Amino acid sequence: MLKEIGYKVWQLKTEFIYRLALKRYAKSLPALSLADRQIVDRLQQEGVYVTSLEKLGFASTPQMVDACSEVLSCTEPERDRSAAKSPLQIYTLSELTDFSLWGNERRLLDIVQNYIGLPIKFQGIQLRREFSHPQQFGAMLWHKDGDDRRSIKVIIYLSDVDREHGPFEYIPKSVTAAAWLRFRIDYQIFRTGFSGLKNEKMEQFVPRSAWKSCVGAAGTVILVDTHSVFHHGSLRTAERSALFFVYTARNPKRPDLCRRYSHHSHPRLNLSRNSQNLKQQ
Template sequence: MTILKLKARARWLRDLPSQTALAVLNEKRLRLWLGKRHRAAVSRHARRLPDLDAIGNDIVAQLNRKGVCVTTLDALKIHGAAEVVETAWALSSDFAPEARALAAGGRQFIIVPPAEIVRNPNIYRIGLHERLLDIVESYIGLPVAYDGVAINYTVADGQEVATRKWHRDREDRRMLKVAIYLHDVDEEGGPFQCIARQDTIRNDIDGYRYEFGEDPLLKARLGPDYIDDMVSCTGPKGTVVFCDTARFFHRGKPATARDRAALFYSYFASPPRHPFLCERSGIDRGEALGMIEGLDERQRRAALWRRQLSPVMRMIPPASV
């Protein structure tokens, strides 16, 4: 057996518990019951949602309408965020030669080593800022689970692979990715893109199936003119993109002229529908615990969301990235 086949076999074995759990949770009677319980939880929590200012309300309204909203760090006024962007930009710049070598060797999804974030914990902690948690909770409708942050690095090789293909994320019914550009990003620099038409097929009634959005599938699910509602999120350094990556097809456009580096913060409900498909940042639980020292109870609960899971769900190991 070749090394590639051995690796594929090992990955299949590692992911067997999570894939089994996904199949069980999609059994019709169970998923209908889970859906009913979820709707009741959202209804109960509605009266406890945070009060937002005009900017926050506009972000949530845009997310509900089209799944994506583009703004700036200056508009959000998050204390310390500008310094985080400068730190992350320096880390991504130092990592650039290694990223290009990894891409040349066939690596499809490239991030700055998570250890660099652990050594610079403010990059992680800014994702727990109360302003971000308020926006996320108001959109999702439930207490927030924070799945950490990664510095994504896209090499300008024009390859349409991995997350550069149209897809939907698997963690929950609704979720938010918050991307922050570390430099100016134009159309040739790999902007984040979203198709602002909700795919209504995947839900508690019809079940959850995951596939890349090739053109025939997108035409069948969203309509033959789906490309008319594609939003390409270009912008200067400090641009912030909010997107529901669970409900809407999205991708990083293949970069052709310039590499692209961006922070990606991940959020979903606590607990999420598929906790075994979470924990994608590469930061382990012990490292996360060390970075939230001194934060308030709400922030800690968001970061330590796994503690809200049932004993059975905590036993299922997370799927491989």
């Protein structure tokens, strides 16, 4: 009992310190253009903003796009995979300059910083190749990420994503604005041991008509606060490949969870510009 009270007091104290830091740092946030302010506003209202590499127009985009095809050619193609293998391949790309330059574009960092409201940390870059699978599991279950109080993932589709490729799907913040509804869904997720809910369970709380599916061409860019919105990768019968850039506050709530974005358990791809060869480490 005393332990529980102590934990509650600690939670309230850290929450108070966090709110105070947000207030203090508000004056130091970088200035944004009107267009970029609208991106932040949209993230605050709905938790998601969908755009494209072309519309963002970053100088480093052509370099990253070139590197993408090289990186993909180094990964294991689906035809070589046995049924026993995982339907998900994750590679860490954080150390590849062609990708980290894009993830460190000043405009992008300023947008993320304005949304998070504090000094930020670029946690890492992953390439996720997700293959067809008949059942919901892992990130295909409805969930919210627990890395930080506000965290941004920037997802870039590397090929056209239609219904069969399992597009990223989410429930806008405005749909779950009622605290009671959020509590009921959170409680159900808690009951699964935080693994997440299947579609059939989620639609008991939010009708499918309110779910937003991010289908889009290669180069579609999705900015999402994965802590604020219920989301998942929908069921797929064809492969989907995408890049994930992850940002949190400099001192995230759960640094232990953030380590997975640069964890050595995922293979790293090493792009050698001199020999134009890719090596899997």
